[in-house]
Amino acid sequence: MNQQADIRRLLPSVDQILAWPLIHQLQQNHGQPLVKQAVIEELDQLRQNHCPCEPDQLAAAVENHLLRLLSPSLRKVYNLTGTVLHTNLGRAPLPEEAVQAMCDVARGASNLEFDLEKGKRGDRDSHVEAWLCRLTGAEAATVVNNNAAAVLLMLNTLARGKEVIVSRGELVEIGGAFRVPDIMQRAQCKLREVGTTNRTHLKDYNEAANARTGLMMTVHTSNYVIQGFTASVPEAQLAQAAHAHGVPYAVDLGSGSLVDLRRWGLPYEPTPMDSLANGADLVSFSGDKLLGGPQAGIIVGKRALIDKLKKNALKRALRCDKVTLAALEAVLRIYANPEQLASRLPSLRWLSRSQAEIAEQAERLLPAMQIWADTLFCVTSEPVMGQIGSGALPVEQLPSQALVLTPNASKRSANRSLQSAQKALRELPVPVIGRINDRRLILDLRCLDEESELINQLRKS
Structure with missing residues (x-):
C-alpha cells in the first residue's frame, strides 16, 4: 500500500506535463484547455491503476486521448445488415x-x-x-x-x-x-x-x-x-x-x-x-x-x-x-x-440490384474476407433474404447474397467468437455492420458500393 502511495506521489504535476515538448506542441495544435483536460484524465487513470509515470508513454497516451476525442462521432459505415433503408444507419444514401x-x-x-x-x-x-x-x-x-x-x-x-x-x-x-x-x-x-x-x-x-x-x-x-x-x-x-x-x-x-x-x-x-x-x-x-x-x-x-x-x-x-x-x-x-x-438514385439502385450481380461481388470479396478471418472462421458465399426497411413493405423480402462467417470453434465458444468478429469489423477504419443469425455472422452485400475500399482495409487490418 505504501509502495502504491509512493507511486502516486511520484507522478508529475499537470503543469509539469504541460511544459513537456510534445504536450506543448499539442497545445499549439488543439488549444490549452482541451490538452489540459486530457492530461488530467490520463493522470487519473495512472492513479487509479497505481501505475508509475513513463513520460513517453504518458505523452503518447495524451495524444491518443485527443485523437479519440477529436474524431467525428458521426461516421461512415458499410451497411451489410441486409436492411437497405436502415433507420439506425441513416436510411437512404444521398446521390x-x-x-x-x-x-x-x-x-x-x-x-x-x-x-x-x-x-x-x-x-x-x-x-x-x-x-x-x-x-x-x-x-x-x-x-x-x-x-x-x-x-x-x-x-x-x-x-x-x-x-x-x-x-x-x-x-x-x-x-x-x-x-x-x-x-x-x-x-x-x-x-x-x-x-x-x-x-x-x-x-x-x-x-x-x-x-x-x-x-x-x-x-x-x-x-x-x-x-x-x-x-x-x-x-x-x-x-x-x-x-x-x-x-x-x-x-x-x-x-x-x-x-x-x-x-x-x-x-x-x-x-x-x-x-x-x-x-x-x-x-x-x-x-x-x-x-x-x-x-x-x-x-x-x-x-x-x-x-x-x-x-x-x-x-x-x-x-x-x-x-x-x-x-x-x-x-x-x-x-x-x-x-x-x-x-x-443510390437507394433505388440498391433495392433493384439482382442477386446474380451481388453473388459475383461476393465471389470477388470472399478471398480477402477469408484471409481476414484466418482460421477462426470458414467464409462462404450464400444466398440470403434481405428487406427494404424503415417501415416500407415489412413482409416483402429481397433475394440477396452474403459472405457468411461460420466459427470453427465449438458451440460453447462460437457465440464469443462471433461477438469478437463483429467487434473487430466495427473497429475497422470504415466500420462494417452485419448481423448474427443462427450462430453465423451474415454480411449481406446488397448495399456495398465501395468494394475495392473494403478489400483494401481488410488486407491492412
Missing part, C-alpha cells in the same frame, strides 16, 4: 447531386428566404414546392423536418380541440416508441377510434362523425401487415365520407414513394399520387425512405389547407434548414427523368 447541393449552400449565403426576382423576402418552401406539385399533381406543398412532424402539424392545424377519426387497426407505433395516439395528444386533438384491429367498415366512420369531428385520417400501416379475416375502407370512399361531413381527409403514407416500384421488379407501395387521385386533401410522407432523399416530412395537397399549415406557429419550429432543402430539391430533380432514376 452526388444532393451532396454537392448541400455543400454549395452550406459554404456561404444563399437565397433561402429571398426572392431573387422580386428582390424581397421569399418562402423557403418555394425551392421544393414546385417540384413536389409537378411530380405529385398536388396544388401546393410544404416541408418540415420529418414525417412525424408533418402529421403533428396537420393534426394541430386542422383538428386542434376536435376529434380525429382513425381506424383502430391503424394506430401504429413507429421507431423509438412514438405512437399515433401520442402524437394526437401532443397536437391537442382527441383520438376517435373506430372499428376493430382487423376489420373497419365505412359505417364505423359515418357513425363516429359529429359536430366535434375535425378530420378523418388514414395511417398507412407501412411497418406491419394484418392478414386473414380483415376489412378496411378504400381511400376514395373515406374521402367522400369526410367531405360529406364537411371535414378534410388526410393520409399519412409514412415511407411514400414517388414512383411505382413495380417498374424495377419491386413490390407495389402506395404513392402520394394515388391518394390524391382518391380524393385525399392532404398526404404526408418521408423524404429519407423510399423517396431516397434527406430526412424530411413532406405534405402535399389542397392549397387552402397547405396555406393554413404554413400559418401555424408550429411550422417555424418544425421547418427544414437550407442544407436539407438543397438536398431535397436536387433529389426531386432526378425524378424528372424516370429512365435514369435507378442509376442516379
